[in-house]
Amino acid sequence: MSDTFEPVIIGFTCNWCSYRAADLAGTARVKYPPNVRLIRLMCSGRLDPTFVLHALANGADAVMITGCHPGECHYIEQNYKALRRFLLLRRTLAGMGIEPQRVQLVWASAAEGARLAEEIARIVEEVRALGPLHWPTSTDLYGKPFSEEEAFSVTKETSAPAEVNA
Amino acid sequence: MSNRFIPLEPMQPRERIGVYVCHCGSNIAGTVDVAEVRDWAEKRLAHRGVVVARDYKFMCSSLGQELIAKDIKEQGLTRVVVAACSPHLHEQTFRKACQMAGLNPYLCELVSIREQVSWVHTDKHAATDKAKAILSGGVERVMRHTPLEPLHVPIHPATLVVGGGIAGIQAALEIADAGFPVYLVEREPSIGGHMAQFDKTFPTLDCAACILTPRMVSAGNHPNITLLTWSEVTRVDGYVGNFTVTIRKKARYVKEELCTGCGVCQEKCPKRVVDEQYEAGLGFRKACYIPFPQAVPKYPVIDTENCVFFAKGTCKACQKFCPTNAIDYDQKDEYLSVQVGNIILATGYDLFDARRVSQYGYGRLANVFTSLEFERLSNSAGPTNGNIVLRDGVTTPKTVGIIHCVGSRDRNFNNYCSAICCMQSLKFAHLVKERTGATVYNFYIDIRTTAKAYDEFYQRVLEEGTLFVRGKVAEVTDAARKPGEEGKIIIQVEDTLVGKQRRIPVDMVILANGLEPRRDAKEVAKIFGISCSADGWLIEKHPKLDPVATMTEGIYIAGCATGPKDIPSTVAQGAAAAASVLGRIQQGEIALEPVRASVLEERCSGCRICNNLCPFNAITFHEDRMVTSINAALCQGCGTCVAACPAGAITGTAFSNEQIIGQIEGLLMRNLETAPVGAGQA
Amino acid sequence: MSAYLYYPGCSMEASALAYHESLMAICEPLGLNLDEIEDWNCCGATEYVGVSTTPAYALICRNLALAKEQAKGTDTVVAPCSACYLNLAKANYYMRERPSLGEKVNAALAAGGLHYEPDSLIIRHLLDVIINDIGLDTVKSKVVRPLTGLRVAPYLGCMVPRPDYQKRWSDHEHPNELDRLLRALGAQVIDFPLKTHCCGGHMTQIGPATAFELIRRLIASAQQHQADLMATVCPMCQMNIDAYQAETNRHFRTNYRMPILFFTQLMGLAFGLDPKRLGFGREFVNAQPALSRIGVEVPTNEAEQKPPRIPGRRDKNLPMPRMPGEEEN
């Protein structure tokens, strides 16, 4: 492996447009970086912000949300709900100090395999430039608690002891 | 309380999972180290329940499927993960294989390592790693699956056909002939649609009325068809197999049971108005009118906006002269409710409004006509009895310019090709030539004559001496510059084959304006719970493989409602939609995918956040209990309400929070962290 | 009072003095409050952008930067001159579209202690403001001397409705704003087919023969439609058609006498203002013969004035399609 940082990105796709766009990218042998791992939902309207937060809190460096273009949702209008949730989530994440490039929304129709691949490449580059998110992983379903020493060690790396003993 | 300290899960996994990695010949194995993925799954995911992992050349082959079946039986597998191609290709295959072996088909998960890995990546190492992650996500997801059963819904034998154009007529006749009842709803006073306005049909030049009228009459007389003209669907409740449709039957002010269609009322009516509908604004009709002589049904309609009686309270000429006392000024709109099992939408198209291309002068320059105006002009039953004349009503044009692609293939208006205009323009050229001997110019971008006998017709028109100028017309103007241009309409165009600007003075311009979705297509789509593309065409379930079905079970679409089409394709779609419906009716019941949302009532507090989120009207609020519920048969499984519920009271099958969060953790390899001590990172 | 930042442009002080005077005269009845940008400079007209992009945009944007500093309670800049309007709107648009250009321009502005944030101002043409903010109802209510009987060719020129960076015009090829305004004044507005065609611009200086042909087309078409005069919104158009009409006549051996006035002059007349305050007498082609139709209160014989486009209604006439906005008449 080279030394360049390889981000891990979780991508959410809808069953009807963007997942099929990913299929089409495959069928057409369009190349894109292997950093994105896709999850299929029935619709971008299924995207619960919890999923995004969970991914970021568990080691993903970024999240890509995709869906049908506005007005072309197979469930008529549910991607607008995804859009609204995304915009509010983005504001919330900004308040948590997470860069906007780390959670992006991309519309891709079933015919836009090449476009989806381009967007993935673009997002990977943007996230690579930002560096790892490194969100200290929290207690998860497998049960390793996040101890206060660990939390402390996170800051020790970055802040000098002088800060507290000034 | 979410990051609650949870003790380690018991080391004994709950499920027995089989993992199958497909080579797909060299399609996957060429880029992904399949054996490594298999070994990795066997070792590193054993603590998550993977008891067997295999790789095989072609998992989808019958031998591959047998491999799975054998393991289910012999190893007692309770879950199956196949890492192969896209679920859109083979999900059903592997589900069936599991079902044959006695495992609930929904306990099988297919993850794509071909479309998402081997075909799009080149680095073998990175691709293998990604394949592992995807497989790991699948394992975490599948262990949280629950056994599901498809929903079975009975099908009501009646069908609703909306739109009485040729597509709707064809669909209605096919179903009625097969012996099942049909309600054919048309919002105009007569069925027939656009085709009834045409003169000749390309490329055979048969008379539109001659081929359409017999069909209209059959539809009107058919014992299985209930014809509801001057009617509109206002509401659709229910779901596939069991729709309740509310239809507004607008008041005709004519008692249909008494009317003989003699037409005296129309004759005696003193009020003459421009007929914007049937005559495309080029002719007149009365306020009490039968839209055209061959109309089906033959009953007239009183247009209350223009009727003298409705405006001033006097006149009543129609009533006085009606021999059967059929005129009833007190008639009111009626609302009917019908039960149907399936619905076919054949709502047709609107013509592009040529006024929008203001540089072509339609509406300002008298002798610029639209295609539909020309259809009426050339129709022997039209306002000029088929004489092709200028708007003064007498002068025969000596030179005619036909402009293609008006509003189509144009970034300012519609990007799409309207499909029929080339052939229609060629037909116009032929008719003008034949009937007036005028010089005819066609201004085109490309000539598209792709169906049977179309290009032969183009050759024929070329041989007849019609002139073709390849270029997009810049302007149609009456501002003369040179002698010879005065009193003419000048077409300014770049002739791209010659590479020159040309000004061609003509007497008449015909704009081949394109086809657009119905102005109210979006509202119609909302009523029926289906979707429109951004420009307004109704969206088919699959553009190639399922062109007359929609995403909403039980609702079919045919004809120009889905996009521009010529008459043969329109008729074919009408018949195809009918065939799909007949198949459904014959089966008697339908199995629906069990991807559904449901409400845990004890957690629902009746906040009503979800209430207006469902475009399929599956969500109902119960005032008495102050809780919301979801109708499983109406639910299409998009999951928007599941994601929206602030109390977490709505759950979705097949895409539950647990499944998706499990998959996220699997993809991020968090599941490896409970691996036995000493096992290194992947 | 609606208040706007006002960018007059050089023409208003010289060749288009009539425009300036008439505009100032109608401000009061219209309730239009124009706050002239202090220390404004030339917009570079049509040529400079073609010569050297960055300095040209910097020149334009200096005005916007000054305007932004001066802005109090409004973010709208009004320009009466079509070229100025187009330049200001274009500079605003391209500063946003091409961030590198924006940076360079702001670097240049910084030398004068100025800065302009693209899209912080809205650039509008005077006609747009009168139609859409003040409104035709207000205009109609001020009309005391309707221009009844005066046949006017509405001439916008090519720079106003296109490329329409802020999507303000009804149509790019045949906008109806000027027609509606003139109709509100009581004038009979001809359907002028060349309303957005070019007047020749500065071709009068570079290739006069080309310009003359363009000028001739416009005048000939107006004449063909039996217009008494042309009304324009653009100082350049007015100058070309007015000042070069005699030369055009010489060139083509024609004898056109087509007056061209600014729409603000006609508004002033209709509002009953003293013609002396409206800049009359500056035009080369005498407008008096045309204006005597309304100055003297003799109703003109409209029957003779029917345009050739609508021949007498005979029974066989087929109806014309209805156009949106026709009912306003």
Next chain:
Amino acid sequence: MSANEKPKFAMYWAAACGGCEIAVLNIGEKILDVDANFDVVFWPVAMDAKYKDVEAMPDGYITLTLFNGGIRNKENAEMARLLRRKSKILVSFGSCASEGCIPGLANLSSRQEILDTAYGTLTTDNPDNIRPQYSYAAPEGELHIPEFLPFVQTLDQIVPVDYYIPGCPPESHQIGAVVDLVIQALQGKAQLPPPGSVIGAGGSTVCDDCPRKRHEKKIKEFVRIQQIKPDPDLCLLEQGVPCNGPATRNGCGALCPQAGAQCIGCYGPAEGVTDYGARLITAFASVIDADDPQEIERILDGLPDPVGQFYRFNLAASLLRAAKPAFTGK
């Protein structure tokens, strides 16, 4: 039953305001039941006790410990571990212990920022800029104060917890009911719910108890409650007031909405919810009545502080738990 055979009771106050302690006293005469049925062995607010006394107790000695307050410093963490060891039933009592509560909002800032604010702002009278030192060599020997951790954690992020009682503070009648339940359970007359349960609260959300009239929701604008004259009978959210009631566990009796103020979410998420803020984000966004991104953004401008709105009580227990500065120190 003699006094020393009575079940043992403890209550501890970590990073919290003290409101939970007041709420316990506020249960009125029931407090006498506590005394009658329990032997209070450790309750620093109510009686003198030393940590070493607790350390001396055998493991599992205390029957019931109500732990309130989050884990802000090492002392809090050590006491959490100690009391876990010594208690049969450890209850995460109140919003701070369960969710971090208001002290948890400090997780939006780095330690440095917090200390700067506490010791270095204009309003602080600290001319020599004295800062806390974790160890100090005094003539009497080395002195220590507990280390200030980088961010607030909830009790259950440190040790396993048996039950949760939510609320800031928990409603007194709910505390009373829990006391009754535990007493009855100890007497064998009732059964305790499975460990990990939330007790002293409802299973639905605040809307369940809110009498305001509700309809299908379409939000065109978010307002702050003082900007409008709210209809007293209509759902506040429908009037554009960002009320957290739909996502907040019931149990309080919908006190705030009944008094005319929006719910701010002190009872935490509903049963089974992973991230409280996410539920509100998705719920509010779902009912915004706009499809155009610019219009949506305009409506969202009405929520000037989304993190504060959605995570006021819940930040430390949320999936992200803290903002980036708290982790990175920057």
